[in-house]
Amino acid sequence: MFARLCFTLTVLLFALAAHAGDLLIENITLLSPERSAPVGHQHVLIRGGRIAAISAQPIAVASGTAKLDGSGKYLSPGLMDSHVHISSVPGLVDEDSAEVRALRKAFIRQQPRSYLYHGVTQLLDPSNYLPAINAFNAQPQKPDLFRCGAVPVLNGYPSVFVSAEHRHQHMPNFLHEPANTDPLPTGTHAEQHTPEAVVAEVKASGALCIKLFIEDGFGDASIWPLARIETLRRVREAAHREGLLVLGHANALDMQQHAVEAGVDVIAHGLWNWTSIDGTEGLPTPIAALNQRIREKNIAVQPTLRVLPGLAALFDANTLSDPAYTRVVPPALLNWYRTPAAQWFKQELKSEVGSDDEQRIYRRQMRIADQAMRALRDLYERGHSMLLASDTPSSPTYGNQPGYNTFQEMQLMAVAGIPLQEIFRAATINNARQFGLEKDYGTIEVGKIANLLVLNANPLASVEHWNAIDQIVLHGIATPRAQFSAMATP
Ligand SMILES: [Zn+2]
Structure with a gap:
């Protein structure tokens, strides 16, 4: 009644x-x-x-x-992708010409629409580059955008990819390790770059989280400075006092071990770099042991399964004729991708691996991608809940396109053996809960x-x-x- x-x-x-x-x-x-x-x-x-x-x-x-x-x-x-970089135009050369400016403009107009086209209505960008965020939010229809503040260590990854003179402008909230003898950028002082000072800056910017970078070099390289565990723990303590989550970029076995020791809340990548371990089949013991630690400490993981296939896509002749590209890439940019100038990153990858054998490079990337999928499947079988996070674009590849890459990430989760109901949860309620947004979304x-x-x-x-x-x-x-x-x- x-x-x-x-x-x-x-x-x-x-x-x-x-x-x-x-x-x-x-x-x-x-x-x-x-x-x-x-x-x-x-x-x-x-x-x-x-x-x-x-x-x-x-x-x-x-x-x-x-x-x-x-x-x-x-x-x-609506779906949430909790790892995207809206400031990067996939594969575009870093050049100040009229042509490149026009392509960038076309991309900025289309990017939010491409995410919406694929049903992605909430995004989390773990970096915090305000000009790009403002340009994104100025578009008439756009997903709701949340962000972290990027906190690299002085002259560490990923600030090494920005020229020394612009580095501080792009990533102002770097950590200064007293043991790092590199000179501080002009106009900055060590006391502004302690864990506590940096966390306060990020909090004031309106971000939801801190993104740390635990990366000493890709593959087997060990060339970039790392923050010490004690410094990272201080970041975590300060962040938690301010109500911010801590994400840690890490995708290699030793780097994820570092992230787990530091006690990050979220590891921002899957575990695909198995260092010197033979990954031909099954799940090697050290990988399983790390997954078990991640499970016990209840650290969330962003699988980002599309990182390696996004690189492999450069060596796949069919990538740019995929009809899905016409839905998410502005026509002028798609035409530019077909020019020799747009193959710059592919050439760079070839000289990095020291090979011209494109088939071989493709297979190598896909083999590493398969390791990420095996590690994820194991984590799922341990009872860990999943997040949807594609890392779009993860590198300057045109193989990671907004919206479509999120859909492809879901397809790969299915290939990895994650059930459809769990992929659904990863894309909705799990991301909302993880980032404190469940009152409004999920x-x-x-x-x-x-x-x-x-x-x-x-x-x-x-x-x-x-x-x-x-x-x-x-x-x-x-x-x-x-x-x-x-x-x-x-
Ligand atoms: Zn990323």
């Missing part, structure tokens, strides 16, 4: 007046990760950009309210922000169905997917 009364009142309440931005989605199957199974024939009312009501009964609304017929369709929360529940996907097929039946998006609902506004394609005029 009481329930009946509440229902009647609800109908009355919503019937009072139509608001701009109201949306009623009718007769749809709900897929929400806190539910054990899909629920058919539901009606969802969105008001003021948030979910206002969910009912098995039709909801009466004022005439003029926008309606969407969900018959035969599925409603999912499930379809009353009160949450209406970032939702209407799908034509059930993605819990096949991972490919994440590519069957019909409409993207962003803060309550529904847009047909095709409008976000790079082939559509904005």
